[in-house]
Amino acid sequence: MSEITRAVPVARPRPIQAVPLRHPWRNLLAFALIFLLLAFIIDAAQREAYDWPAFALYLFDVRVVQAAGVTLALTFLAMLGAVVVGIVLAVMRETDNPVLRAIAWGVIWFFRGTPVYVQLVFWGLLSSIYQTINLGLPFMEPWLVLETADVIPLFWIAVLGLALNEAAYMAEIVRAGLLSIDPGQTEAASALGMGWWLTMRKVVIPQAMRVIIPPTGNEVISMLKTTSLVTAVPFSWDLCTRTRDISAATLNPIPLLLVASVWYLFFTSIMMIGQSRLEKHFSRGQLGHGTTPKRRKHREPAERGPMVLASPEAVAAPGGGAGAPDGAGMPEGGGR
Amino acid sequence: MSDIKVSAQEVHKSFGDTHVLKGIDLEVRRGEVSCLLGPSGSGKSTFLRCINHLESIDSGRIEVDGTLIGYREHGERLHELKPAEAAAQRENIGMVFQRFNLFPHMTALENITCAPVFVKRTQRSEARQRALELLDRVGLADKADAYPRELSGGQQQRVAIARALAMTPDLMLFDEPTSALDPELVGEVLDVMKSLAESGMTMIVVTHEMGFAREVADTVTFMDGGVVVEHGTPEEVLVRPQHGRTKAFLSKVL
Ligand SMILES: Nc1ncnc2c1ncn2[C@@H]1O[C@H](COP(=O)(O)OP(=O)(O)OP(=O)(O)O)[C@@H](O)[C@H]1O
Ligand SMILES: [Mg+2]
Numbered sequence: 001m002s003e004i005t006r007a008v009p010v011a012r013p014r015p016i017q018a019v020p021l022r023h024p025w026r027n028l029l030a031f032a033l034i035f036l037l038l039a040f041i042i043d044a045a046q047r048e049a050y051d052w053p054a055f056a057l058y059l060f061d062v063r064v065v066q067a068a069g070v071t072l073a074l075t076f077l078a079m080l081g082a083v084v085v086g087i088v089l090a091v092m093r094e095t096d097n098p099v100l101r102a103i104a105w106g107v108i109w110f111f112r113g114t115p116v117y118v119q120l121v122f123w124g125l126l127s128s129i130y131q132t133i134n135l136g137l138p139f140m141e142p143w144l145v146l147e148t149a150d151v152i153p154l155f156w157i158a159v160l161g162l163a164l165n166e167a168a169y170m171a172e173i174v175r176a177g178l179l180s181i182d183p184g185q186t187e188a189a190s191a192l193g194m195g196w197w198l199t200m201r202k203v204v205i206p207q208a209m210r211v212i213i214p215p216t217g218n219e220v221i222s223m224l225k226t227t228s229l230v231t232a233v234p235f236s237w238d239l240c241t242r243t244r245d246i247s248a249a250t251l252n253p254i255p256l257l258l259v260a261s262v263w264y265l266f267f268t269s270i271m272m273i274g275q276s277r278l279e280k281h282f283s284r285g286q287l288g289h290g291t292t293p294k295r296r297k298h299r300e301p302a303e304r305g306p307m308v309l310a311s312p313e314a315v316a317a318p319g320g321g322a323g324a325p326d327g328a329g330m331p332e333g334g335g336r
Numbered sequence: 337m338s339d340i341k342v343s344a345q346e347v348h349k350s351f352g353d354t355h356v357l358k359g360i361d362l363e364v365r366r367g368e369v370s371c372l373l374g375p376s377g378s379g380k381s382t383f384l385r386c387i388n389h390l391e392s393i394d395s396g397r398i399e400v401d402g403t404l405i406g407y408r409e410h411g412e413r414l415h416e417l418k419p420a421e422a423a424a425q426r427e428n429i430g431m432v433f434q435r436f437n438l439f440p441h442m443t444a445l446e447n448i449t450c451a452p453v454f455v456k457r458t459q460r461s462e463a464r465q466r467a468l469e470l471l472d473r474v475g476l477a478d479k480a481d482a483y484p485r486e487l488s489g490g491q492q493q494r495v496a497i498a499r500a501l502a503m504t505p506d507l508m509l510f511d512e513p514t515s516a517l518d519p520e521l522v523g524e525v526l527d528v529m530k531s532l533a534e535s536g537m538t539m540i541v542v543t544h545e546m547g548f549a550r551e552v553a554d555t556v557t558f559m560d561g562g563v564v565v566e567h568g569t570p571e572e573v574l575v576r577p578q579h580g581r582t583k584a585f586l587s588k589v590l
Contacts (some may be wrong), residue, residue, distance in 0.1 A: 008580055188437035192450070192503060285442065
């Protein structure tokens, strides 16, 4: 910058020396926080109570790894069920049939309106409320009588409980996605001779996904942690319950809490990466959303243009010159 | 084969309590360009949408190439076709919308190949070849990989026309194709439509472009309040209208 300034003849008006606004208090706060963080880490590394050797021992303990797998399976299956039931509920809410609409509304109302914990306890009691499952016609001798407790293992009861509760939320998310599509889209598809299912697959769903994925990502991460409530069923092989059971035996809860946290964080991080990949995939055709890689490349030089090509005059101009270095030095506003 | 491409007889249509179409009669000959004019709310769009059964009708009948559209005749009654059967009828009727309605998540090329590939099961390479030819025909050979949002309104509408043509329709419906465009972009779309008309396509065009109607149309129909008020050559309807309502409308738009 200073070289360019010197090149300007003296007769011209003095160019503006662009000094970015300083933020001393903000910087001070940042330093203070870094200091506190370092102090905490150094302290934690030495503190007996965290018992790091025990942490290292249990992190990859077979029981813990298995429990992590169970938690992941619960999350995956419950979300799968929730998405399927959620889509059905969302479609039911948009039909012309008032009975279907009312039923869907009622299901969503009930499962959103009561705590998951209560629902899970309830599902756990299923086998004592309905001790047998009778297959047959009403008011006649059943053909087949099954003991509920035998047929439905606790794992699946946990999945069922989590899935139904979550389905109520997924229904609303899916519905918002479907409603976000301009009716002109389905109209254009129909006019081209595309049927309902083809229109859904090629036109509606790919666009609705853009609206559906971000909140669904939240729901998946939230589900991962909600699985810790399955102890209410009672199902005790998930990560949270299992580590608590182990620590109850060893009388050393803190390292196991840390072990569980690290596993949850690990899964959450992977899910976040997956979500951002999916979001990119479905943002096709969206300007400013990392559209086509090609287009981005074309654009960048143009954006940098004023800086690279700046002649002394251009830099001297208040608008062009002062803005560019400032913009380059400041981190962009970030994703949100 | 009869000379009549589209024939509408006594078409009635209501939305709830609003009686929108009150007995529309219209005949369009093969290769004819027919312009529909009329004030806002007169039912032009609704009628156009009945021709490819995007909208059901309450009574009357619409035939394209002598085939009843949207219904099957059973004695005295007309039974509505199943969605798949109605979809099959639409394959040969192209439609272009006021607001383009391109699929924003597909490139121009994908917009055009989508229906041929998934509805007609055309080979991908063949559909692609044909799409490139169509893009060239509407003057957008270099925009094959552009997304709709990267195109101007006029370019989007030309892609939309190419998309409709990709299904090789023999009837094209246009619902105010230039009303959403900036004035300087109207010409490029009308030029494409003009050359389409010259190629012998049967076209029904709802438009407020009087210049286009006068120059390109073979017949002009003036609708008001859900009925056809006046029908004839552009000369008859636009230059020497017989009805007061037509005169009043024309004095406003000209
Ligand atoms: N889906 C619908 N539900 C209820 N009423 C409708 C529907 N579609 C159209 N209408 C009504 O039907 C009447 C005719 O509408 P239509 O869109 O056919 O008019 P138009 O002649 O195309 O007008 P414009 O020039 O404004 O496009 C209007 O009063 C409109 O409100
Ligand atoms: Mg209209």
